[in-house]
Amino acid sequence: MSVWSLLVGILAICLVSATSSSEAGSTSYVFLQKFPLANTGGWIFHTEVLVCPQEGFSLEDQKYLDGSIASLTDFAEIPTTWWSSRTANCIEFGYGGAPCTERCCGAPHKDPETHFPLNEKRAVIGNADTEQKSLYLYGNSGNKTGDFAYHALCDTSHETCWSNWAGVDYNPLTNNCNTFTSTILHCIYGLSEKKPNLGPSDMVTVTCDKCPIYMNNSPTQDTVNERMMLRHSSATSGI
Numbered sequence: 551m552s553v554w555s556l557l558v559g560i561l562a563i564c565l566v567s568a569t570s571s572s573e574a575g576s577t578s579y580v581f582l583q584k585f586p587l588a589n590t591g592g593w594i595f596h597t598e599v600l601v602c603p604q605e606g607f608s609l610e611d612q613k614y615l616d617g618s619i620a621s622l623t624d625f626a627e628i629p630t631t632w633w634s635s636r637t638a639n640c641i642e643f644g645y646g647g648a649p650c651t652e653r654c655c656g657a658p659h660k661d662p663e664t665h666f667p668l669n670e671k672r673a674v675i676g677n678a679d680t681e682q683k684s685l686y687l688y689g690n691s692g693n694k695t696g697d698f699a700y701h702a703l704c705d706t707s708h709e710t711c712w713s714n715w716a717g718v719d720y721n722p723l724t725n726n727c728n729t730f731t732s733t734i735l736h737c738i739y740g741l742s743e744k745k746p747n748l749g750p751s752d753m754v755t756v757t758c759d760k761c762p763i764y765m766n767n768s769p770t771q772d773t774v775n776e777r778m779m780l781r782h783s784s785a786t787s788g789i
Contacts, residue, residue, distance in 0.1 A: 577603075585679055595748045598673060607636070607638050
């Protein structure tokens with residue numbers, strides 16, 4: 551490894567460390583976006599979780615969201631007239647079936663998902679009627695970032711949380727996109743898993759005893775930050 555590569559790697563660690571520290575010290579708003587599936591007559595629905603750092607919203611918007619959280623029971627619907635003009639960056643969590651077996655390969659986590667504007671009408675699956683998006687506020691994340699949630703579900707260094715979330719694990723009744731969002735809402739963030747009128751699309755009540763890492767030995771945000779730093783350093787230095 552050249553001296554230049556080593557210096558670049560050290561600089562990258564410093565930058566990631568500073569960013570992670572800032573993220574860890576703030577909270578995020580946790581939303582659920584809901585779409586009917588195309589050609590189902592509004593009977594079948596797909597949901598995704600959006601985790602949006604607080605600093606992406608104006609002080610006025612934060613006041614509105616905090617006030618909604620203070621008075622909500624389970625969740626509160628956010629008017630389309632409000633969210634359609636907000637571009638705060640979020641991390642998108644969605645799950646669907648796919649012919650893959652790796653852990654979390656059914657839950658993409660690439661640039662489109664990690665840079666998701668709140669007002670974007672998009673889903674990780676192709677058959678959602680995204681023009682009929684509706685949005686619901688569930689609460690805030692405490693100090694657990696969106697990156698924390700992803701590593702908690704998908705890091706292979708610990709046991710699975712409810713499911714392996716591989717594409718082949720998908721089951722339309724017992725392990726679908728709505729089971730995935732329930733797991734994030736309830737077992738990762740400690741929020742309600744109740745959903746807005748999903749009917750037969752959401753028939754499973756998630757129990758967090760199937761997420762043993764959260765019942766017994768939950769990783770801290772600092773642990774997740776350290777793993778992110780190591781991975782970024784390895785990629786930058788060519789290790």
